[in-house]
Amino acid sequence: DTGVSQDPRHKITKRGQNVTFRCDPISEHNRLYWYRQTLGQGPEFLTYFQNEAQLEKSRLLSDRFSAERPKGSFSTLEIQRTEQGDSAMYLCASSFWGRNTDTQYFGPGTRLTVL
Amino acid sequence: ELKVEQNPLFLSMQEGKNYTIYCNYSTTSDRLYWYRQDPGKSLESLFVLLSNGAVKQEGRLMASLDTKARLSTLHITAAVHDLSATYFCAVASAYNNNDMRFGAGTRLTVKP
Numbered sequence: 001d002t003g004v005s006q007d008p009r010h011k012i013t014k015r016g017q018n019v020t021f022r023c024d025p026i027s028e029h030n031r032l033y034w035y036r037q038t039l040g041q042g043p044e045f046l047t048y049f050q051n052e053a054q055l056e057k058s059r060l061l062s063d064r065f066s067a068e069r070p071k072g073s074f075s076t077l078e079i080q081r082t083e084q085g086d087s088a089m090y091l092c093a094s095s096f097w098g099r100n101t102d103t104q105y106f107g108p109g110t111r112l113t114v115l
Numbered sequence: 116e117l118k119v120e121q122n123p124l125f126l127s128m129q130e131g132k133n134y135t136i137y138c139n140y141s142t143t144s145d146r147l148y149w150y151r152q153d154p155g156k157s158l159e160s161l162f163v164l165l166s167n168g169a170v171k172q173e174g175r176l177m178a179s180l181d182t183k184a185r186l187s188t189l190h191i192t193a194a195v196h197d198l199s200a201t202y203f204c205a206v207a208s209a210y211n212n213n214d215m216r217f218g219a220g221t222r223l224t225v226k227p
Contacts, residue, residue, distance in 0.1 A: 040220075042119075042205070042216075042220050045215060091158070102146070105160065106150075106158040107157055108157045
């Protein structure tokens, strides 16, 4: 078990470009979450999957954002036509739903800078 | 709407001293988590509290939960420099387990 991994760790892009991030959860975990964290704030929920089904999306997730988890394993988060306000740390977490605690384990994050 | 407030937001303390971080939340919850985040790093799970009166301890940190008061505390005993980090509480709504809200975090600095 190597923990949750995310790729890339850093991404710098120009406004208007599309970006895609990848998250590989802990292998036995059936839930996968995406959060956004800005400087000095706690993580804000964006969306989550149970297996391959996307079960909930936050109002923060505009139409420019899309997430997939095609085979119930890794997930991608795509942001189209990036804006400067999208600059943030994007965190992925996974958990095993069915255990009492449902503790979410976080990846190292992808720091996005939109110029 | 579930709201989570932590205080203080900034805490500077000397090694060897004790202090408490508070986490208040606004609606019924059946799960409360404490996480630690070092600068530039991700979040590390510290404690999960599931019931009223729950108390968990790990080293110099002790977390407790009072569901009636909608309050959790993270108590630091005899602080050491290695505890310097940002501490977040996160609360899962009892009505929607997927609605987990984080507090703004308490940035702790322990000075020698």
